[in-house]
Amino acid sequence: xxxxxxxxxxxxxVFAVGTTSLRALEASAAQHQGRLTPGFGETDIxxxxxxxxxxxxxxLTNFHLPRSTLLMLVSAFGGxxxxxxxxxxxxxxxxxxxxxxxxxxxxxxx
Numbered sequence: 835x836x837x838x839x840x841x842x843x844x845x846x847x848v849f850a851v852g853t854t855s856l857r858a859l860e861a862s863a864a865q866h867q868g869r870l871t872p873g874f875g876e877t878d879i880x881x882x883x884x885x886x887x888x889x890x891x892x893x894l895t896n897f898h899l900p901r902s903t904l905l906m907l908v909s910a911f912g913g914x915x916x917x918x919x920x921x922x923x924x925x926x927x928x929x930x931x932x933x934x935x936x937x938x939x940x941x942x943x944x
Contacts, residue, residue, distance in 0.1 A: 916940075
């Protein structure tokens with residue numbers, strides 16, 4: 835938490851490696867008025883287009899399966915049209931999808 839706060843204070847960006855990390859950070863912020871708080875727990879956060887991200891600015895993740903909740907999360911983060919374009923490219927170029935597939939780095943839409 836301290837490292838993230840220091841990065842934000844210095845104008846740095848917060849990268850999440852994987853959707854689980856993103857969900858954990860955003861769930862903590864959602865539960866504490868937009869601030870991270872050390873601790874542990876569970877979450878039922880369900881991120882869909884329209885969600886207002888508070889912490890994460892870049893996401894490294896794989897190409898998720900069509901019609902999955904993780905694809906909804908990625909679309910919320912990167913913008914639906916940008917993700918559609920990326921997926922069209924991935925299909926054309928025969929990228930590998932799912933857990934052991936290719937990855938993408940997504941910047942959060944503003």
